[in-house]
Amino acid sequence: MNLVHKIENWGDSHHPWFLDIVRISLGIFLLLKGINFMDNTAYLRGMIEDQSAVQISSGMLMVIVYYVTFAHMVGGILIALGTLTRLASIIQIPIVLGAVFLTGIFQDPINSMVWPSVTALVLLVIFTIIGSGPLSLDKYFAEE
Template identity: 40%
Template sequence: MNLIQKIEHWGDMHHAKWLDIARVILGLVVLGKGILFISDTQAQIDWVTRNNTFGFSGMLVLALIHVIAFTHLAGGILITLGLVTRFAVVIQIPILIGAVFFVNLTQGFSLLNSELWISIVVLLLMIVFWVIGSGPYSVDSWMKNRKSQKVDKPKEYSARKPISRKTSPKTKNK
């Protein structure tokens, strides 16, 4: 077993049920951020072109904003449902690292910069759910349990012998 499998196994075995509530809230926050990206793309474009750290062109900025919005929308839904949670979280982590270091840190490291603190908390929660997975109240868990029930089904149920229709002793006498 390699290191990643060991971490996943440990996370599956040590998952508190209250973390599922935190996972759902995290998914809704990420989904809401994706909706904000879609609802005001012009403000996002203006901010990126004003603080153009990497020298992106206008078309690349537009593509980047749409990729981030789609990733937040799809990832937020997947995290909320608990469906392929580790994959959805891994896709979000680079975006959140960019949000912490390139977007929110430029506004200053103070208590008043709430976007920075929200981004840091969301990033830390993403790392936590990358390690521990989706939990018992998730679509992943439901699908795993459903699959194991199909595998554990005894063979006698699937291969029943037909019931023979014997006549009762009373009908033979008539």
């Protein structure tokens, strides 16, 4: 058995029930963040432009904005429902890691905007390892 299967089996057998509530909350948070970005794409675009070390073309910038928005919305739904949780978490990690650096963890660690991103990043890594848990669509479909 390779390392990925060992981690998957360990995560499936060591999953406390309260982490399902945390997973659902994280999924709803990411979904709401995606909806917020969809309502205000100028904010996300401005944040990326302000922090960008390299010049990004306007078209590529909009691709990034819509990718982040779509990934947050779809990933949030998948994580909240508990289906394809590991895949959705892996897709979210680079985005949230970018948010941690964009909000300035190294520039101003006291900044109140950075801590939700850091918390989401830690939870995404945890759910990448332990999976969806007993209160999920994955578990429901596996029993049938």
